[in-house]
Amino acid sequence: MRSLRSIDRVEQPSRPQPRTAGRPARPVGHVLRIPIYMNSSMLLLAALVTVVYGNWVRSELDLPDPVGYLVGLGFVACLLGSVLLHELGHALTARRYRIGVRGITLELLGGWTEMDRDAPTPKVDALVSLAGPLVSLVLGGVATAVTLALPDRTLADQVAFQLAASNLLVAVFNVLPGLPLDGGRALRAGLWALIKDRNRATEAAAWSGRVIAFACMVVAIWLYRLELVTLFGLAFVILVVFTLWQGAGQSIRLARMTRRFPLVDLAALARPLLTVPAGTPLGEAQRRRSEDPRPNVVLAVTDSAGNLTALVDPVAAERIPVDRRPWVAVDTVSRSRDAVPALPLGLSGEQVVRALQAHPAGQYVITAGEEDQDVVGVLRVGDVADVLEPRRPRRPAP
Incomplete structure (x- = not known):
């Protein structure tokens, strides 16, 4: 089994969102003075990955049941660490350009960083958006080097390989040019610089995100019919596609609302x-x-x-x-x-x-x-x- 950590999104709303008092997640601590929250859906994913990965590594390496599930739990902890580092890439880059960070939330499909205002320029928007995938790419590269250095079919080798695959796949997937993915935010920044209208750029990047979501669904169904993807994998892709579609729709709605701000008299x-x-x-x-x-x-x-x-x-x-x-x-x-x-x-x-x-x-x-x-x-x-x-x-x- 080759795990794929799920999608990530940066919360850079077109205008500030309500304060985090009503946030549907529990605070779990602070990292570099940034509040960290965890959605209850993350616990569901953690339990699922622990069981699935634990069973797989137990059968592959002939480990006792308790040890296999313990390894699965350790792998979940590594994935959460990868997600957190990815989000910290966004958050610390935002801080570098004096954009306040309200918090980082870990949830079922990865995580998101909440910022207190928009990026002031297209350049800053692009840098903040691409910082997360860059962190995932570095983590994937390090894990790949560790995998190549370890003996084959060992426990450490398998865990390192899974971390390498998940981080590299997330880095590649997140730079796809469509909102709410990080690549969509970079596309929005480029269009913003070109047409000088952030709202129109957001709407265009969001429609690109919906095209990507539809394409992902078509490819997943095609691979499932070729028996290259399991039913579980297809269900996971459907969940990802639904999240992408919803996130893109929210971006379109927000851009249209923001365009009408001057009408509020x-x-x-x-x-x-x-x-x-x-x-x-x-x-x-x-x-x-x-x-x-x-x-x-x-x-x-x-x-x-x-x-x-x-x-x-x-x-x-x-x-x-x-x-x-x-x-x-x-x-x-x-x-x-x-x-x-x-x-x-x-x-x-x-x-x-x-x-x-x-x-x-x-x-x-x-x-x-x-x-x-x-x-x-x-x-x-x-x-x-x-x-x-x-x-x-x-x-x-x-």
Whole structure:
């Protein structure tokens, strides 16, 4: 059996992603002050490789069962080390060009490095992207030299050969010119330098990734029919192809969204406020809103001095039975003004998206005036999503 470590991707989003608090992976430590996370899917792969490789090496070298599985577990540890070194190649190169690294995640199909901003130039984008495959190529070369120096059909020889094959195959596979592979990012960098438009370059490289995914599927089925690939190998390739297709689709979607950032205008998206005094019955407040000629009016609560103190939560308000709304004060279904994130009116579209990603919430108050104290409207995150993805299915407005 000749193991193939799975694909790798560098997370270099077109714009910063939400903070890692919601990351679906467990922290396992730090390397060079870079947080390392492991997805639970990696444990599934580790168990599978331990059993499959352990059985193979046990039968090839006539080893006892416990020893074979122990060797399989050691091989998994070496593969994880190879994946980590590959990702560190990306991460340390990014640091070299002052791009912050939020963390490295190891998962079922390899790993990915999360960076806090885009590469500033096509050259840096290409260097960061190709650093990982270069590390894998060096590791594969070293393992190949070790394999040639060791006696044939020994345990050390077999492990070294597997490491050589997996790292070299990963290095070659990852430089294929299609997103989300590293070679796709290098292709994106080249197109970016040529046409001076990062988003169009990303979309083109992503479509190239989908072509590569389709080609991989065709080749895998052809090799399976020739009995050169096992059913397990075909299933693995299908999983890789699915991941490539999904990653390419995500890149296309992100590029199209990023192109629409300038259309995010807070002044145009701000929903107007209809203020009612604290203690106003919910039914009465909703009646006033229904009679207001302005579209998408948001109910807000003011104190006795007329200062805005809270925003009515539309979801909480709808949960109140209609027959009880005349007896329930708006205060009970409202959220304090201080608990709602604020966005200054003068932000650009890109700045708005960055702020929404850094501080996720359902709605935001839009402020203006001296020291941004005056609330001039409310932004619903769904309204921004409608601008960035106009073709997505829309939910009924609350």
